[in-house]
Amino acid sequence: MKNQKRTTIYDIAKKLNLNASSVSRALSNNSNVSEATRKLILDTAKELNYKQNSLASNLRKGHNQTIGVIVPRINQNYFADVIAGIEEVTYQKGYNLVICQSNESSAREVKCVNTLINQHVSCIVISLSADFEDDKHLQTIKEHGIPLIQFDRVAEHLDTFKVLNDNEQASIDAVSHLIEQGYKRIALLEGPQNLNIFRQRKAGYLAALKKYKVPVLPELIKENAWTKELGAESTKELLNLAEPPDAIFASTSDFSALGVLEVATKMGLKVPEELGICGYSNEAFTEITSPSITTIDQYSVSMGKTIANLYFQEIESSEKDNNPKIVSIKPKLIVRSSTLRNKTEGY
């Protein structure tokens, strides 16, 4: 691959018999240049096809207008939307994004963190991988003085910026809705409990049952059912119980809920009459399954914007540590056909 020499400010300076510092000043819109020489310099820059070398500029300035983002998977709607939201804001500010995926592996997550630190990014945004246990790599980020914003799946005890969903309240809303629709035996598909979000969703489930004085039945709580396949698996087991549930809250994801729906359909159960189904995340497909699936919208794009704004607010504020460090976004229950047994309720 050819490694052709690119024109530098020295090339421009030489051509105009000027000093490189003047060229630099002119190109960076610094006021200390006469209009005449500025014009001369800009014209020559154009003529020579000059592009700034951001590596050199950032090295000299000691920072990099770049934000690093680490997510478990970029091709999952939720994360792709959050990234789109971040990008929308950072683009306006002239920042770039370096995006890494941990593939749900914390070993790989650690590597991503190291790469981003090496790159001298201005900020690191992260949502933890599923096998999260140790937050040493997050502490390393802090030790290097890099602002850290955790979102959604976070290490709770670590003092960093956080943008969260109120998962517990959302789950309370979902389960309360199921109870109000007359469902009596509500099962829970739960996700890995090392992740805060799944712990909170479970807590919300339990809180709602308590609120309505519905007994908690351990056999209706299924661990680790957070893919479509695992959701289907758990559903088969649940529906084969002597006393099967009449509703399933797939708190892990809509994919899991889809697994539930497919098994129910295959077994000839009527949804929502015989089985209510509620998912989580408001994936696009939940609107078009038949029946459509009740779910929880997490405002992912707006979460992304919030994350980016948090960073810019922080660096623009003169006083330190005066800004709220934690932003919680309230997700919204989207009621659809899969739980709407009591049609007179008028949703």
Added chain:
Amino acid sequence: MKNQKRTTIYDIAKKLNLNASSVSRALSNNSNVSEATRKLILDTAKELNYKQNSLASNLRKGHNQTIGVIVPRINQNYFADVIAGIEEVTYQKGYNLVICQSNESSAREVKCVNTLINQHVSCIVISLSADFEDDKHLQTIKEHGIPLIQFDRVAEHLDTFKVLNDNEQASIDAVSHLIEQGYKRIALLEGPQNLNIFRQRKAGYLAALKKYKVPVLPELIKENAWTKELGAESTKELLNLAEPPDAIFASTSDFSALGVLEVATKMGLKVPEELGICGYSNEAFTEITSPSITTIDQYSVSMGKTIANLYFQEIESSEKDNNPKIVSIKPKLIVRSSTLRNKTEGY
């Protein structure tokens, strides 16, 4: 935000009474260091929490192990999957990705290109925005000696690496399938004709009709129907014709096909008996609509891997310009219920 000083190779050198060059050699696994000093250096680096500054390293080495990717939207399944594929390969090689979205605007695309050139990325991967007209910015990339890989939506006449889908053949397959299923009046929803992919899909439609000697009816060809809403709009117009179509090929996207399905369902038409529907892209939801939607799979993740491999092959090859510059991937027709009128065919 605190700007704390990070430890450099000089800090390590000073502490050990060595020269920075030895430190650099030890850290870069260069052989010209004694085992003893190497160990000493590595230990001290760990102790002082040293992280390399990639900016400086890349500036000095004259390149950046980074690949820039520009796509219209990252939160569209197709692009997110391609990016995931690229990332999978580049990660193995220790390269990073800088991802930009043009938001379907070529003005913004130009800005993205400039940013990436400034960043001295090693390679730029791009899929063009919908309002593509001018390829000046792509030529700039070439002028700067940066390898350019176009994929999917490309400027055809420009001599660059290209990773393409055989859109024409895929469309021929789709329309042939419709004809073989007994559909007689097949409508086409087409996308912006300034993009190669939509021109090719239209060409495939026309070629299939010709092959089967089916007349082309201009009133069955609808321009610019590439969102769900526009697809629905066009479908209404089509179905209100004196002689409406009995099948619709939404060559633009599955979203458009979804619009078709919704209108058909609302109007009480039976799919596939009274109306056949075929989409494009194999979005996840096409499998779970009722009926499920026949569509075309573009092997997006594997496209991403192909793109990345193309780059690495090129830089690793000693002979220049000996590698195939254009890779075409044959998409696959996925036949589902929405076009399966003739069930005895045994799909």
Added chain:
DNA sequence: CTGAAAGCGCTTACAG
């Protein structure tokens, strides 16, 4: 095997 020096391309106090 180790050191001294130059240089990647830029920015920025410091003079004048």
Added chain:
DNA sequence: CTGAAAGCGCTTACAG
């Protein structure tokens, strides 16, 4: 308003 010089943190020929 312009120039000369130093330095961001690293790598790499060149000596020895």
